[in-house]
Amino acid sequence: MAIGVTLGLLGALGAIxxxxxxxxxxxxxxxxxxxxxxxxxxxxxxxxxxxxxxxRINLSSLVAGVLALGVNEGAYMTEIIRAGLISVDxxxxxxxxxxxxxxxxxxxxxxxxxxxxxxxxxxxxxxxGMLKTTSLLFTIAVPEIYATGVNLYSANFRYFEVLSVVSxxxxxxxxxxxxxxxxxxxxxxxxxxxVGRSGDGVLARxxxxxxxxxxx
Amino acid sequence: MALVEIRDVHxxxxxxxxxxxxxxxxxxxxxxxLLGPSGSGKTTLLRCINHLEKIEGGTIRVDGELxxxxxxxxxxxxxxxxxxxxxxxxxxGMVFQRFNLFAHLDALANVCxxxxxxxxxxxxxxxxxxxxxxxxxxxxxxxxxxxHELSGGQQQRVAIARALAMDxxxxxxxxxxxxxxxxxVGEVLETMKSLAAGGMTMIVVTHETGFAREVxxxxxxxxxxxxIEEAPPVQFFDAPAQPRTRAFLSKIL
Numbered sequence: 491m492a493i494g495v496t497l498g499l500l501g502a503l504g505a506i507x508x509x510x511x512x513x514x515x516x517x518x519x520x521x522x523x524x525x526x527x528x529x530x531x532x533x534x535x536x537x538x539x540x541x542x543x544x545x546r547i548n549l550s551s552l553v554a555g556v557l558a559l560g561v562n563e564g565a566y567m568t569e570i571i572r573a574g575l576i577s578v579d580x581x582x583x584x585x586x587x588x589x590x591x592x593x594x595x596x597x598x599x600x601x602x603x604x605x606x607x608x609x610x611x612x613x614x615x616x617x618x619g620m621l622k623t624t625s626l627l628f629t630i631a632v633p634e635i636y637a638t639g640v641n642l643y644s645a646n647f648r649y650f651e652v653l654s655v656v657s658x659x660x661x662x663x664x665x666x667x668x669x670x671x672x673x674x675x676x677x678x679x680x681x682x683x684x685v686g687r688s689g690d691g692v693l694a695r696x697x698x699x700x701x702x703x704x705x706x
Numbered sequence: 707m708a709l710v711e712i713r714d715v716h717x718x719x720x721x722x723x724x725x726x727x728x729x730x731x732x733x734x735x736x737x738x739x740l741l742g743p744s745g746s747g748k749t750t751l752l753r754c755i756n757h758l759e760k761i762e763g764g765t766i767r768v769d770g771e772l773x774x775x776x777x778x779x780x781x782x783x784x785x786x787x788x789x790x791x792x793x794x795x796x797x798x799g800m801v802f803q804r805f806n807l808f809a810h811l812d813a814l815a816n817v818c819x820x821x822x823x824x825x826x827x828x829x830x831x832x833x834x835x836x837x838x839x840x841x842x843x844x845x846x847x848x849x850x851x852x853x854h855e856l857s858g859g860q861q862q863r864v865a866i867a868r869a870l871a872m873d874x875x876x877x878x879x880x881x882x883x884x885x886x887x888x889x890x891v892g893e894v895l896e897t898m899k900s901l902a903a904g905g906m907t908m909i910v911v912t913h914e915t916g917f918a919r920e921v922x923x924x925x926x927x928x929x930x931x932x933x934i935e936e937a938p939p940v941q942f943f944d945a946p947a948q949p950r951t952r953a954f955l956s957k958i959l
Binding site: 579581582584585586587588589590591592593595599600603604 | 756758788789792793794795796797798799800802804806807808809810819820823824825865868869872
């Protein structure tokens with residue numbers, strides 16, 4: 491996910507760059523990594539790299555998996571972050587520049603902090619989607635949750651129990667992410683009352699219902 | 707030498723030539739109002755002065771320095787690097803029609819942002835100065851209000867304080883009252899008047915003829931990318947020389 495966000499930030503800055511070759515490069519990146527299925531990319535990283543380099547580069551299944559998901563995620567994050575950046579009024583950048591801020595400083599201090607508010611909700615989606623996509627890594631034998639489940643039920647044929655446990659694990663992990671997302675949104679939602687206040691319970695924070703009536 | 711020297715400036719947006727050879731001098735301490743119909747190029751000219759717009763021909767010097775360019779040995783203009791441009795802009799204040807306050811920062815943080823991160827002043831010094839500037843524009847009680855909690859007039863006064871915090875040699879105002887409710891115009895004009903009385907060099911694009919008449923040392927009329935008349939306000943408003951100026955004034959007065 492860190493790879494995804496980093497690539498996404500670089501990609502988005504590249505996409506709004508005034509240098510045509512940089513924009514072209516980002517366009518090609520998006521075209522390839524958004525345009526092909528993740529499972530194809532995963533196997534590409536794992537098996538095709540070894541084949542192409544005559545086994546000189548032989549990624550372990552974990553490294554291949556992390557790279558495949560990170561680079562793929564980066565393509566989607568590029569678009570999410572680009573959407574955030576262009577959502578910030580152009581006048582903000584102009585005001586920053588008129589005060590003598592160089593481009594980088596203006597982006598870092600003025601534009602990006604305001605873009606984050608728009609970037610967060612779809613990023614939450616993206617992270618949760620990604621977490622579940624890790625189940626595809628079972629194809630290259632990464633010992634992740636789903637693969638462990640498959641091993642179990644193919645030994646004992648208790649599909650219901652095993653898959654229930656697997657689902658509960660995913661739910662627990664996605665709940666943590668959802669919770670973190672809400673906290674971050676509250677932190678960056680400087681100009682509106684966001685869903686959930688500090689006094690609210692877990693349910694209120696996750697679903698925006700219950701005690702505090704925090705919803706706008 | 708004039709503080710601002712504009713020489714034969716040309717600017718086009720695609721096919722449309724917005725500025726067709728502007729030449730204008732502004733002395734230190736002078737208040738100049740730019741008037742003219744929309745599309746006459748007055749806002750574009752203002753934005754060229756701090757290089758928010760590039761120019762295709764001519765030169766603009768502020769305090770003797772070209773703002774966005776350097777002269778090559780062959781005498782051609784080359785655009786400067788981002789850092790050099792930023793450094794030159796730092797002492798040219800600009801106030802926008804739509805305020806453009808930083809929405810994620812409160813009033814005081816808006817004012818302190820550039821002094822700390824561009825001029826490298828200490829937070830304490832910037833803060834002290836910021837509080838003083840906000841008090842000067844009558845907002846001592848709103849230091850920690852966010853832009854969306856302020857009225858348009860208050861936002862514009864914060865924007866003026868924010869520009870002043872950089873100790874500008876020159877202040878550019880781009881229709882500073884055009885986006886305001888009528889009853890809020892006065893408070894912003896008052897702030898600008900006291901700034902003018904303090905000796906600040908100001909170039910103001912405005913439709914406020916009352917302000918131009920009372921405060922400006924010189925009024926410049928632009929039409930179709932050219933300066934067609936410039937005169938002290940009394941002469942400009944009471945006895946304009948150009949028929950085009952007379953026609954324009956009869957429409958807006």
